[in-house]
Amino acid sequence: MKYQAVMIDLDGTLLSDAEQICVTNKQAICLAVNNGYQVSLASGRPHQLMMPYVDQLQLSLPIICCNGAYIYDPKTQRVQHQHTISHESLTGLLSLLNDGHFAFTIYSSKGIFAQKESTHTKGLEKKAEVINAAMELQIIPTLTELIARSGDVYKVLVSSQDKESLNQLRDSLKTHFQADLSTPNKLDITSKAATKGHALQQWLNDQRISSHNTIAFGDGDNDASMFRLVGEPVAMANASPALKGMANLIVTNNNGCGIGQYLRLIVQEGQHTCQNTFSY
Structure with a gap:
């Protein structure tokens, strides 16, 4: 399958315990973007605590914030869609x-x-x-x-x-x-309407991309709604047992560079050749 979009969780997924992004992951994300993949971030964080990483990765697409409660556009610096608590x-x-x-x-x-x-x-x-x-x-x-x-x-x-x-x-x-x-x-x-999965579906609609052509990386139970939606759910080795059970593939923990190694394979070969686990 030819994937078109990649959505990546931050804490416990892309970020190490020291809140850094490894060089391999940075390079692979850049490679994916340069090859036409639509890449963005989905986090429980508000946009203020996501933007330094958006800038570091030179991403330009809207980001999913506060577990899907709103989508923020870095270009316009405005909220695009939101579901608030009454x-x-x-x-x-x-x-x-x-x-x-x-x-x-x-x-x-x-x-x-x-x-x-x-x-x-x-x-x-x-x-x-x-x-x-x-x-x-x-x-x-x-x-x-x-x-x-x-x-x-x-x-x-x-x-x-x-x-x-x-x-x-x-x-x-x-x-x-x-x-x-x-x-x-x-x-x-x-709110009941605010999940990462609901926000990702809205994001994909805006980008005119099918969920089946989308990869999602995550580690927590708040990523489950994304995993149920996408064609390729990928869990970290440190993910919750429930999320691991939903994943097509498990890569290294968040202190490794499995995301980058996996993305490089996807970009270069169009699909991965691994079964269940993928460790670097």
């Missing part, structure tokens, strides 16, 4: 999280907000500093003020070391929200 739903959700003593972070059109400082907010500030990203993080203790100042909310992230409580929370929210674990201790909550 004010009513947000109020109920944050009250529930507050009562359960969960630490949460809000990603919105007006920036990033939290009720109190947490390990996650400190991590965000460190990420922004490392990649020199413009990011505004505000701590607002009062819940009513926090809701009033948030603007259009794309995602609420809940972080907890209590994995059992986080799984229970995820299950309780499934009826009214999209709730996916991006890592075992981070739960991403968006």
